[in-house]
Amino acid sequence: MKAVIIGTSGHIDLALGVRDRAHGVSFVGIAPGSPDEDARSFFVDQLEAALIPWYDDWRAMLDRERPDLAVIAPFFHLQSAVARECLQRGIHAFVEKPMATSLEDLARLRATHAAGRAKLCPMLPYRYHPEFQAAWLAVKEGLxxxxxxxxxxxxxxxxxxxxMYTRRATYGGTIPWVAIHAIDWLWWFTKGGLAEVVAAHTTAGNRGHGELESSGACFxxxxxxxAASVSFDYFRPxxxxGHGDDRLRVAGERGVVEVMNGExxxxxxxAAPRRLEREEPRAIFLEFVRHVETGSPMRIEPEEAFAVCEVALKSREAADRRVPVKLR
Amino acid sequence: MKAVIIGTSGHIDLALGVRDRAHGVSFVGIAPGSPDEDARSFFVDQLEAALIPWYDDWRAMLDRERPDLAVIAPFFHLQSAVARECLQRGIHAFVEKPMATSLEDLARLRATHAAGRAKLCPMLPYRYHPEFQAAWLAVKEGLxxxxxxxxxxxxxxxxxxxxMYTRRATYGGTIPWVAIHAIDWLWWFTKGGLAEVVAAHTTAGNRGHGELESSGACFxxxxxxxAASVSFDYFRPxxxxGHGDDRLRVAGERGVVEVMNGExxxxxxxAAPRRLEREEPRAIFLEFVRHVETGSPMRIEPEEAFAVCEVALKSREAADRRVPVKLR
Known part of the structure; x- marks a missing residue:
């Protein structure tokens, strides 16, 4: 399977970091998502990935290499357009979240995906994090x-x-970039049961990062x-x-399950509170490769991924407009 | 100083538990807040407080004993009326929260308090919990x-x-009874900076407790x-x-302070995350007694206590009506 990388602004390490275990996948090209991405120096300097052939133009790369799969992580506002072109060419897309930064772009991407046969997976990897999977299993089992x-x-x-992060036009916002993971957890644990959102975000305290929202909350x-609450911020000292402090607590009549500190x-x-057993970690990129090759099930299917992205964009709208927004 | 107890439905242990250290305070009477309170058996059986003279009628007790201070904890819907009558008689009131279960009752209590000279303190003791005080000091110092x-x-x-808990008419609701403490924390830490509330609550999962809300959230x-989020529930297994799992996390550009597990x-x-030093625990009842005797400052003054109660009642309204409610 031939794979390419388009853009280096997101978590391409989700693919490159497991490159040695991606048997049968060869990375045949890498290109920036846009001329202003500074991707080449990033790659040469930081990822030592220079052994992958370099292209200045990702469309030219696709024309020449005719890859089977693309790892897509340009500036965030370009993600949906790049993903659409890949899907239209029949190239499977492993695409950074948010897969679109506007509802219009999301609708176009959904339609393009539905019209073709190429597969799509978002870089929403938490369903493969052992502690989240363990918590989800507990909820699924009714515990x-x-x-x-x-x-x-x-x-x-x-x-x-x-x-890129300092402008809404290129970044998309902190709700679609950061809070989207928490939205994904909630969507997953509640089986899509999010009915309405109220939200707030602020650029205060963003240390010179322009329009980037430093923090906020969704309800x-x-x-x-x-009811579910999400708190998100860039305030971790x-x-x-570690980089992130991810937490989730879900409670019902029978008990409470909680994820914190990787447990x-x-x-x-x-019974007294107890740690849940965790499976071995799985890499979402390898799961996607297997899915493409064998049709094995994914823990996040495209329709759910689109729905999570839609909730994130509507949550951003709720925060921008300071009004409740219906989700169903 | 002569003290009485009216009602046993709330945290009268905040006073009785420090009775030995309340030098100069003698408890001269105890009475139910209403005939249906079953207070006598509760007292005789559970608190071994029978050495305090028993009255069937709290007004008769006030007439006869002419106390200086009353510990007020009847069924929650009666709190404001009992507190008002005590204040009108010039009796200092140590009153269970919520001090009123409707905005109308709260307005009456505020007016009565303002018209007299008797002092008032709510049973909102967290500002005297060492871990909350330590966190608040860190925020106050700008850390x-x-x-x-x-x-x-x-x-x-x-x-x-x-x-009593199973009917809104007597209980008042889980937001004014439970979430009010979190509202108190937020009011305290943000210097009264709560501007608007959205909230939800549900009776699902309340295990046969009628109208009692099992859980919910405020935004x-x-x-x-x-933005601030509050999650509240009766789901602790x-x-x-321990009975409760109290948590608070407050973050800004410079850092994060957090209360959990009593730390x-x-x-x-x-610097790496560090535990904050905690003062020796203080009892809010003893602080109130000292305040009455010497005018020493309280960490929660009546105006703040009224404001916290008002936010709680408006948050309940927001949850009932499913609409945002302005707080200022």
Whole structure:
């Protein structure tokens, strides 16, 4: 299977980091998503990936290499257009989230995907994180009862970010970029049960990052009458261990399951709180390659990925307009 | 100083538990807040407080004992009326939260308090909990910067509760009873900066407790553009250690402070996360007694207590009506 990389602005390490285990996949080309991406120096300097042939123009690369699969991570506002062109050419797309930064782009991408046979997978890898999978299994098995209240947290270090992040037009916003993972958790755990969103975000405290929202919160009414909260921020101090502080707590009549510090803990009425067993970590890119080759199931299917992206964009709208937005 | 107890439906242990240290305070009477309270058996059986003279009628008790101070904890819907009568008689009131279960009752209580000279303190004791005080001091000293995002959690065990809890008319609701503590934290940490609320609550999963809301969430827009989330529930499993699982996280440009498991932890850019030193625990009842005797300052003044109660009642309204409610 021939693979290419288009753009280096997102988590291409999800693919390159497991390159040695991607048997049968050869990376035949790499190109920036746009001329202003500075991708070449990033690659040569930081990823030592110069052994992959370099192209200045990704369309020329596709014309010449005719790859089977593309890893797509340009500036975020370009993701949907690049993914669409790949899908139209029959190239399977492993595409950074948010797959689109506007509802219009998302609708176009959905239609293009539906019209063809190429497969698509978003870089929403948490369903393959063992602690989240363990928590989800506990909920799926009914161990906490119907999920009635949930609280999620995404907290990242800000550092100094590329100018792409400093403009809504190229970045898309912190809800679609950061909070989308928490939205994915909630969508997954509640079986798509998010009914309405209210949200807020602010650029205050963003340390010179222009339009980038430093922090905010989303509130979701659940279809079952419950409620879910998401807190997101770039305030994780530089001196703290690790880049992110991901948390999820889901509770119901029978108990509480919680993910924190890379562990999942279940508390129920009949036993003391206990750590849940975790599966071996799986790489979403390898799962996608296998899916393309054999049709094996993915934990996140395209329709769910589109829905999660839609909720993220509508949550951003709720924050921008300061009004509740219906989700179903 | 002569003290009485009216009602046993709330946290009268906040006073009785420190009775030995309340020098100069003698408890001269105890009475139910209403005939249907079953207070006498509760007292005789559970608190071994029978040494305090028993009255069937709290007004008769006030007439006869002419106390200086009343500990007020009847069925929750009666709190404001009992507190008002005490204040009108010049009796200082240590009153269970929510001090009123309707905005009308709250307005009456405020007016009565303003018209007299008797002092008032709500049973909102967290400002005297060492870990919350430590976290608040860190925020006050600017160690996290302007608070821009906050998330709070109140989670209690449900157990089997008195029928008073099963009716909105007597109980008032889980937001004014449970979430009010988190509202108090947010009000305190943001200097009253709560600008708008959206909320949800549900009776699902309440294990036969009628109208009692098992869980829910509140979302607050902050006056500075930030956002705060509150998650509350009665889903803490019976087998979990301790009754409650109180959490608060407040973050800004400079760092993150967090309360969990009775500890406060501060993370800033220049140092690894560290536990904050905690003062010796203080009892809010003893602080109130000293305040009455000497005029020493309280960490929660009546105006703030009224404001916190008002936010709680408006948050309940937001949840009932499913619409945003302005707070300023």
């Amino acid at each position: 906490v009862g119907e999920p009635l209240v949930a609280a999620a947290q995404k907290s990242y270090k800000l550092g100094t970010r590329h100018r 979701y009414r659940l279809a079952n009458g419950g 530089q001196a703290a261990p 999942a803990v279940l508390a129920t009425h009949d | 996290v910067g302007e608070p821009l995002v906050a998330a709070a959690q109140k989670s209690y065990k449900l157990g089997t509760r008195h029928r 607050y827009r902050l006056a500075n553009g930030g 019976q087998a979990a250690p 406060a932890v501060l993370a800033t850019h220049d």
